[in-house]
Amino acid sequence: MKKLSLLFVDADQERSDTASEPAYFHDLNLDQVISHIVDGREEYKLNNYFYDLNKNLEQIQYRQEIMKDLENEKLYKIISAFTKSLADFRNTLDRLENLYYPLQQQRCYLELALRYQKNLEDFLEKLKSEQVISVGLKELINQFILILKSGKFIEFKNKTANLFERLKKIRYCVFVSETKVSVRRCKEDDYSVEVAKNLYLSDVPLGENNIVGNQTFDLNHVEAQILEGVAKLYPEPFAQLDAYCKEYMRQLEADGVAYPSASLRASRYPFMDHNILIWERELQFYLAYLEYIAPLKHLGLAFSIPDMDISNKQVRAEQTFDLALATRLLEETGQKVVVNDLSLANDEQILVITGPNQGGKTTFARTFGQLHHLAGLGCPVPGLNTRLGFCDAIYTHFSYREDIRAGHGKLEEDLIRIHENLKAATASSIFIMNELFDSTTYDDALYLSEQIIRKLLAKKIITVWVTFIDALTLISPQIVSLMSMVDTADLTRRTFKICRKPADGLAYALSLAEKYGLTYSMLMGEIDE
Amino acid sequence: MNKISWLYPDDRMYDFKNIPDHSEQLIDDLELSVLFSVMANKDEKVLEAVRKILLGQRSNETSVILFRQEILKDFLRHPLLVSEIYQLSLDTLEAYRDSLRFWLSAKSASRRLRTNVELMDMLLAQLVKIRNLGTEYSNVESTGLKSFFNFLQTDFSDEVLDKLRLQDSVLRFDHGFSVNAKLDHNNRSSEFLLNRKQPSTNWLHKIFSLNGSAEEYSFTISQRDESGLTALTEFRDAALEPVAVIMDVAVQKFLDFFSRLRDESAFYRAALNFCEALKNRGYVFCLPIPLSGQEPVCVASKLYDPCLALSQQEKLILNDLQAENKSFILITGANSGGKSTFLRALGVNQLLLQSGLPVAAEQFTASLCDEVYTHFKLEEDASMRSGKFDEELLRMAALVPKLKATAMVLFNESFAATNEREGSEIAWQICNALLEKGIKVVFVTHLYTFARKLYAQKSPELLSLRAASNEDSTQKFKISEAKPLSTSFAKDIYQKVFTD
Structure with missing residues (x-):
């Protein structure tokens, strides 16, 4: 059986090193997105899987296929339910380890084994009934079939079922008088049926709540002694149970063995299949992402698996949006984020965005970066009809106004970083520049920007550039001018729409001034001599 | 036992909690609270019961209405019978509430079981008292009461009661208890079944002497072992839970029976109070005749509004009505001419009829409708004119989804909170639709344009009534068939007031 990985075409490609967050994560708010995605799945330790861009297209497509399969909601639910049940087994195992009465512990192990077997079988049955196209999931089914057909598994199953039946048949009588309790063998008898009948309650449903109160695992004192009595009355099945647990439930590992994730620790039980646990963890990558975007989809936001192309540098996404912002808006206000179209066609290479403050410019720039990162992971991305070039690296240069390092030092640092990044970048890299050089004079900023833009153009690097300098849009025909828009009826209201439009920052400022009575003529008229 | 009913001749299920949500509106518009308080005669339980039944248990089946009328006739003959049953039900429920005080916090199966076994003894004793009233009043004639007593005499015969009392004594478990059990998925004892043979003083001896040979494991919890005793209590509660549940249900069923009996006997007491009050004020009343046919009929003589009659000293004018195959009754005419009262x-x-109660008329024959809705103009309104009109339309819009062809809608000066033309047009639009749907409508209006247009249509289903003008004092508050007039005689009133 060839080793199967559901994340990597070649299972050995997985690196076990602890990768760290890419430098651009914070700028693009991807740190928020990823921590949200992996939230609640700590036992799988998924973060690393979301850090690295895939180095080749084959790898991306391998994952895209699986994502596409999982867009089938039924399949998604099947796999999700399966991994939840495995997690549940792990929790149960942890609790069982601490049980005080061995007779009870053994029985609980038996029940767990029974559920485990049934779960694997159900899962395979359901999986087979769905149409699966991806190479990864197809191979998963094959390998599952082999596991369940193996002699080892079948023997385990038979032993479990046999024991279960024997224990189920036991019935005994408990007699309580004052503080004395006696246990003996007996047959079934039920007086309460007669009681109910006498009270004309035969047809009335009496509820199933026969087990009331004590729902925990722990047996109390009396229950435990009754159990011991039963074990003495029926010795053989209990001896068999003991042998069974020694074979399947004794933990193998010594403490201190390092597992890549907490979920994999369960493989120390002989009956647990190690490979299944590994696949489960890998599947979490897909489930976590899809679960994260599900509420946004439900809200009516579009996602699509991008069409990736190495040769062509076309970029296109309709109704796309910033994932981090969309999630925050949904959680805080239940509102849907404003979507935008984005495209670069033919020779277009640099998007320069101007327009009023708080109009969605930075959001748009982030969106652009997020799209490329998520696509590089093999995930569906925000937007419809998405088409992206293969991207080998993302470089971001954000200027934060609240940055306390002022003046010269900072400018120099920025330039050094840009210089380094430009050297490392290839034609497949992308740059995202956000309000750079805001602490220099206008002329300086214009000059610096123009120089860098020329370098970017020369290296054919796709770039998004957010700025207040309108003139940047005129440097080259390969530059597309975008503007953040305002409501034409109420100029103080932002629409958060970013549209292709020649930069005309002044018009907006004038009308805004008019609204507040601050234009020249108005001030002239208003101010008394 | 909870199928036997004084409201319905068949075994149907019904819930006193079901009260249509427009009921509050009905109470306000028709001033039903006067009616309720007269019927209750200061008894809160009666008030509650008559409210629930009149608002939520009206019927559109003649068989149900006649069933209730028959029972009422029995009680008119034997007013003491209904009082005694009502009092017995009240006492029973009271005794139950008293017993609650002592075990409010006790949720454990064994304590619940013990309390319920004792309650059951009390409930059976009360049931016998009611059963025995059937022998005392053996000459009741209604199917309802006959089958009620018949049920008690069969299902709770002396023989049955002996069996139940014996059972109660077993379930006290004075000498310990015996159950059989299985191991559940945690190897905890579960699926407890009560053994038929329970230990008694004698039997206790036997089990140890005679069955000494049977293989057995015993242990005893020391009196000083506190956690052990707690564990034993837990076990006892788990083991007795199934039978405790049965007794919970049984007691609940008996309580339901008694509380229903309380409500239903209260309802008939309310009817007696109502008749009494009308009689004292010198008004006529009668048991109405319900009609099951499709054709809308309402024929009445000496009809009046009981709520108004019971709340004012001045004697009301009685009106006659002859509306056969008329689904739409349009009422126009003089200001304070008695239109709204009518x-x-x-x-x-209509509500009284469909509840099975006597009505305020000398004779009253009417077809039945599924539901009665009201749409009254707001008497007082602080808001702006247009806001008020909006509100009226909003209320109407909320009503529309509920309407069925078999409904009845009462409009009182609706859609007048705007100018005449607009109001008329809207009223006309709405009413034309209702008329066509065959919904029963009674519409009081000043909107002349609307009334005239409706009248001109000469629809055979329309009955146009007019309140007489104030001029003729003998005719005051008289309503009779006549075409709408363009005046509501406001001028008359004006001139009367501005005499100078």
Whole structure:
């Protein structure tokens, strides 16, 4: 059986090193997105899987296929339910380890084994009934079939079922008088049926709540002694149970063995299949992402698996949006984020965005970066009809106004970083520049920007550039001018729409001034001599 | 036992909690609270019961209405019978509430079981008292009461009661208890079944002497082992839970029986109070005749609004009505000419009829409708004119989804909170639709344009009534068939007031 990985075409490609967050994560708010995605799945330790861009297209497509399969909601639910049940087994195992009465512990192990077997079988049955196209999931089914057909598994199953039946048949009588309790063998008898009948309650449903109160695992004192009595009355099945647990439930590992994730620790039980646990963890990558975007989809936001192309540098996404912002808006206000179209066609290479403050410019720039990162992971991305070039690296240069390092030092640092990044970048890299050089004079900023833009153009690097300098849009025909828009009826209201439009920052400022009575003529008229 | 009913001749299920949500509106518009308080005669339980039944248990089946009328006739002959049953039900429920005080916090199966076994003894004793009333009043004639007593005499015969009392004594478990059990998925004892043979003083001896040979494991919890004793209590509760549940249900069923009996006997007491009050004020009343046919009929003589009659000293004018195959009754005419009163009289009596109660008329024959809705103009309104009109339309819009062809809608000066033309047009639009749908409508209006247009249509289903003008004092508050007039005689009133 060839080793199967559901994340990597070649299972050995997985690196076990602890990768760290890419430098651009914070700028693009991807740190928020990823921590949200992996939230609640700590036992799988998924973060690393979301850090690295895939180095080749084959790898991306391998994952895209699986994502596409999982867009089938039924399949998604099947796999999700399966991994939840495995997690549940792990929790149960942890609790069982601490049980005080061995007779009870053994029985609980038996029940767990029974559920485990049934779960694997159900899962395979359901999986087979769905149409699966991806190479990864197809191979998963094959390998599952082999596991369940193996002699080892079948023997385990038979032993479990046999024991279960024997224990189920036991019935005994408990007699309580004052503080004395006696246990003996007996047959079934039920007086309460007669009681109910006498009270004309035969047809009335009496509820199933026969087990009331004590729902925990722990047996109390009396229950435990009754159990011991039963074990003495029926010795053989209990001896068999003991042998069974020694074979399947004794933990193998010594403490201190390092597992890549907490979920994999369960493989120390002989009956647990190690490979299944590994696949489960890998599947979490897909489930976590899809679960994260599900509420946004439900809200009516579009996602699509991008069409990736190495040769062509076309970029296109309709109704796309910033994932981090969309999630925050949904959680805080239940509102849907404003979507935008984005495209670069033919020779277009640099998007320069101007327009009023708080109009969605930075959001748009982030969106652009997020799209490329998520696509590089093999995930569906925000937007419809998405088409992206293969991207080998993302470089971001954000200027934060609240940055306390002022003046010269900072400018120099920025330039050094840009210089380094430009050297490392290839034609497949992308740059995202956000309000750079805001602490220099206008002329300086214009000059610096123009120089860098020329370098970017020369290296054919796709770039998004957010700025207040309108003139940047005129440097080259390969530059597309975008503007953040305002409501034409109420100029103080932002629409958060970013549209292709020649930069005309002044018009907006004038009308805004008019609204507040601050234009020249108005001030002239208003101010008394 | 909870199928036996004084409201319905068949075994149907019904819930006193079901009260249509427009009921509050009905109470306000038709001033039903006067009616309720007279019927209750200061007894809160009666008030509650008559409210629930009149608002939520009206019927559109003649068989149900006649069933109730028959029972009422029995009680008119034997007013003491209904009082005794009502009092016995009250006492029973009271005794139950007293017993609650002592075990409010006790949720454990064994304590619940013990309390319930004792309650059951009390409940059976009360049931016998009611059963025995059947022998005392053996000459009741209604199917309802006959089958009620018959049920008690069969299902709770002396023989049955002996069996139940014996059972109660076993379930006290004075000498310990015996159950059989299985191991559940945690190897905890579960699926407890009660053994038929329970230990008694004698039997206790036997089990140890005679069955000494049977293989057995015993252990005893020391009196000083506190956690052990707690564990034993837990076990006892788990083991007795199934039978405790049965007794919970049984007691609940008996309580339900008694509380229903309390409500239903209260309802008939309310009817007796109502008749009494009308009689004292010198008004006529009668048991109405319900009609099951499709054709809308409402024929009445000496009809009046009981709510108004019971709340004012001045004697009311009684009206006759002859509306056969008329689904739409349009009422126009003089200001304070008794239009609204007449409208209310029709509404209240319809409710009384369909509850199985006597009505405020000398004779009253009417077809049945599924539901009665009201749409009254707001008497007082602080808001702006247009806001008020919006509100009226909003209320109408909320009503529309509920309407069925078999409904009845009472309009009182609706859609007048705007100018005449607009109001008329809207009223006309709405009413034309209702008319076509065959919904029963009674519409009081000043909107002349609307009334005239409706009248001109010469629809055979329309009955146009007019309140007489104030001029003729003998005719005051008289309503009779006539075409709408363009005046509501406001001028008359004006001139009367501005005499100078």
